[in-house]
Amino acid sequence: MASQSAIIRSDYEVRPMTREERKVITASSLGTVFEWYDFYLYGSLAAVIGANFFSQYPEGTRNIFALLAFAAGFLVRPFGALVFGRLGDLVGRKYTFLVTILIMGASTFVVGILPTSDTIGIAAPIILIILRLLQGLALGGEYGGAATYVAEHAPHGRRGFYTSFIQITATAGLFLSLLVILFTQLAVGPDNFRVWGWRIPFLVSIVLLGISVWIRLQMEESPAFKKMKEEGTHSKAPISEAFGQWKNARIALFALLGLVAGQAVVWYTGQFYALFFLGQVLKVDAFTTNMLIAWSLLLGSGGFVFFGWLSDKIGRKPIILGGCLIAALTYFPLFKLMSAEANPALAKAHSEIAVQVVTDKSACSFQFNPTGTARFTLPCDIAKSALARASVNYTVEDRTGAPATVVIQGGQPIPADSPTFARDLQAALTAAGYPAAQNPSVVKMSHPFDIFGEQQVVLIGILTLLVIYVTMVYGPIAAALVELFPTRIRYTSMSLPYHIGNGWFGGLLPATSFAMIAQTGDVYFGLWYPIVIALMTVVIGLFFVPETKDRDIYAEDTPETPHERPASASI
Numbered sequence: 001m002a003s004q005s006a007i008i009r010s011d012y013e014v015r016p017m018t019r020e021e022r023k024v025i026t027a028s029s030l031g032t033v034f035e036w037y038d039f040y041l042y043g044s045l046a047a048v049i050g051a052n053f054f055s056q057y058p059e060g061t062r063n064i065f066a067l068l069a070f071a072a073g074f075l076v077r078p079f080g081a082l083v084f085g086r087l088g089d090l091v092g093r094k095y096t097f098l099v100t101i102l103i104m105g106a107s108t109f110v111v112g113i114l115p116t117s118d119t120i121g122i123a124a125p126i127i128l129i130i131l132r133l134l135q136g137l138a139l140g141g142e143y144g145g146a147a148t149y150v151a152e153h154a155p156h157g158r159r160g161f162y163t164s165f166i167q168i169t170a171t172a173g174l175f176l177s178l179l180v181i182l183f184t185q186l187a188v189g190p191d192n193f194r195v196w197g198w199r200i201p202f203l204v205s206i207v208l209l210g211i212s213v214w215i216r217l218q219m220e221e222s223p224a225f226k227k228m229k230e231e232g233t234h235s236k237a238p239i240s241e242a243f244g245q246w247k248n249a250r251i252a253l254f255a256l257l258g259l260v261a262g263q264a265v266v267w268y269t270g271q272f273y274a275l276f277f278l279g280q281v282l283k284v285d286a287f288t289t290n291m292l293i294a295w296s297l298l299l300g301s302g303g304f305v306f307f308g309w310l311s312d313k314i315g316r317k318p319i320i321l322g323g324c325l326i327a328a329l330t331y332f333p334l335f336k337l338m339s340a341e342a343n344p345a346l347a348k349a350h351s352e353i354a355v356q357v358v359t360d361k362s363a364c365s366f367q368f369n370p371t372g373t374a375r376f377t378l379p380c381d382i383a384k385s386a387l388a389r390a391s392v393n394y395t396v397e398d399r400t401g402a403p404a405t406v407v408i409q410g411g412q413p414i415p416a417d418s419p420t421f422a423r424d425l426q427a428a429l430t431a432a433g434y435p436a437a438q439n440p441s442v443v444k445m446s447h448p449f450d451i452f453g454e455q456q457v458v459l460i461g462i463l464t465l466l467v468i469y470v471t472m473v474y475g476p477i478a479a480a481l482v483e484l485f486p487t488r489i490r491y492t493s494m495s496l497p498y499h500i501g502n503g504w505f506g507g508l509l510p511a512t513s514f515a516m517i518a519q520t521g522d523v524y525f526g527l528w529y530p531i532v533i534a535l536m537t538v539v540i541g542l543f544f545v546p547e548t549k550d551r552d553i554y555a556e557d558t559p560e561t562p563h564e565r566p567a568s569a570s571i
Helices: 002-014 019-044 046-053 059-075 077-091 093-113 123-153 159-188 190-197 199-217 223-231 238-243 246-281 286-300 302-314 316-342 344-352 379-389 421-432 454-474 477-484 487-506 509-520 525-544
Strands: 355-359 395-398 405-408
Touching (some): 019 046, 019 093, 019 199, 046 123, 059 077, 059 123, 059 487, 077 123, 077 238, 077 487, 093 123, 123 159, 123 223, 123 477, 123 487, 159 190, 159 199, 159 302, 159 477, 190 199, 238 487, 246 316, 246 454, 246 487, 246 509, 246 525, 286 454, 302 316, 302 454, 302 477, 316 344, 316 454, 379 405, 379 509, 477 487, 509 525
């Protein structure tokens, strides 16, 4: 039986992809691209949406809305994973992720036609938040369904390659959302875009929804789930079985800490933190920043398929953990090189101009503010926040009982509690040699194909390398997660660690990194967050996560040992 099984496995490894398998991958991937497109639109247009729906309300009300919008974007996703993961393990993969795309697409379209607060009052932001929460729940169920569905259609020995197309979807969704927003802004003009043009990207989603639903209606249920249903071995209580039994819960825990957490911070660093660092720290204008990121995504995204394919040959762990390790070892030199190229005058000021905050450290806060609603009003906090937002490197000298002051190049102390502090600080920084935000040395692109200057070439190269790190850790992750869990609880089990890892470990990265920068005064100190998480994943993954590339996902044995595929099993 073993030799017959080996022959079957060899056949699956060498045969080309069938028409039906191409349709499965296309349907799953396109639908997931559109879901990510819908989800990213809100984040990209948050400032415009806020101005139309939240700005006229008192600060306390705005803070509640901001908190709920943040929760929808990151905190709600694991709950969507539980809700739709359970549904997927009970009734099937196909119908569940058909439901998720209907919820996501309809919610996004309604945002595009939703009257503003000027028209229907406070009902507008309340409806907007409800739609955003529905988006977060739907996204929590979409990824696990798509990855599970494709993996359960894939031939043994090619799951990494097949599921890697799902992994492209998040990057493709971001890329698509940036392009649609950019071309809409160019078509209608910036003023019209702020008033009504921002609705167009949301309205476009109805076309994408129609295409996705039509394609997914043509699909069949996954063979693994059909086989399990026919044999009556499906789970009656997927959530309690997946997380209420330690033998399964520990696998989910090791998957979270030994695979997904590191993957998440490398992904968020390579795409979102790089975007934040260029724009907020290095003061590159929004158009140039978006274009540099877009080009790096275009050049580097082929790595998803390559590393998915490679993981079928050498294993999931070496690539995912290797990507985490390489990223952790090279982030500091890469981001310093990025600074030197993107804003040479600012990088020179960082190395040559000494700035000190003299204060009693016990009177300082750790400025962690993921929702944007916290207010830090102590003099020490005001001084640190002002310097961090101005991208100033500084040190902190602790003097018990001392009032917070800023000293630049050993000059006259600037009291942080002075009513003219902001003006005095800016004047002193300029006098010492800190450049203006838009100084002539800052990289600037005049159009999308303005990429052949020395600064642009180097920056796109750095950003593409960061995207390649993303593809290393993200390309094989779907196959690795699918293979860790049995069919009966697979959708539930893989979805929760994925969305906790990406929604919480990854989603909190920009806010955590900024707080670390403000705390220490080092513009690069925030990189320690992804570095430490990535190294944690390398250690835990190395010792506690099994290699799964040879595992038979049709078998319902214990997940600790690889299985031979039965000769009677069919795709």
